[in-house]
Amino acid sequence: MKRLKPPRTITPTKEDYLRAIYLFEEKNKRSIHAIELARDLGLAKSTISERLRELAAQGLIEASYSIVTLTVRGRVLARELTFKHRIIEVFLHNVLKMPLSKIHDEAHRLEHAFSDEAIRRLAKLVGNPKKDPHGEEIPQ
Numbered sequence: 001m002k003r004l005k006p007p008r009t010i011t012p013t014k015e016d017y018l019r020a021i022y023l024f025e026e027k028n029k030r031s032i033h034a035i036e037l038a039r040d041l042g043l044a045k046s047t048i049s050e051r052l053r054e055l056a057a058q059g060l061i062e063a064s065y066s067i068v069t070l071t072v073r074g075r076v077l078a079r080e081l082t083f084k085h086r087i088i089e090v091f092l093h094n095v096l097k098m099p100l101s102k103i104h105d106e107a108h109r110l111e112h113a114f115s116d117e118a119i120r121r122l123a124k125l126v127g128n129p130k131k132d133p134h135g136e137e138i139p140q
């Protein structure tokens with residue numbers, strides 16, 4: 001997986017926004033409305049407005065008329081985050097034998113901390129799986 005250089009200041013919170021947008025688009029095959037994003041993240045629409053402006057300024061999303069779309073750069077980063085998350089879930093479930101009910105939250109905490117190199121090695125360790133323990137495809 002070739003990586004584009006990420007923006008200088010991508011915080012875990014911004015990563016969560018990108019991943020939420022990506023997962024919505026992946027599931028629904030359309031762009032997300034800001035109100036839907038707020039609901040998915042459990043936040044008020046007014047709370048997400050500033051973060052969306054920051055993501056747009058960094059060239060990671062485009063937002064118009066309350067419709068939020070990932071840019072190419074934003075999509076690449078969101079796919080990488082989803083790859084990390086799902087590989088970590090495989091590791092937690094298959095290697096550490098954690099129950100399915102606990103792996104999502106644990107993977108969410110870890111996805112922000114793992115380097116790209118560590119994730120590549122972890123993916124190799126768990127056999128470069130195509131699906132996570134929930135049956136979701138792991139982006140390649």
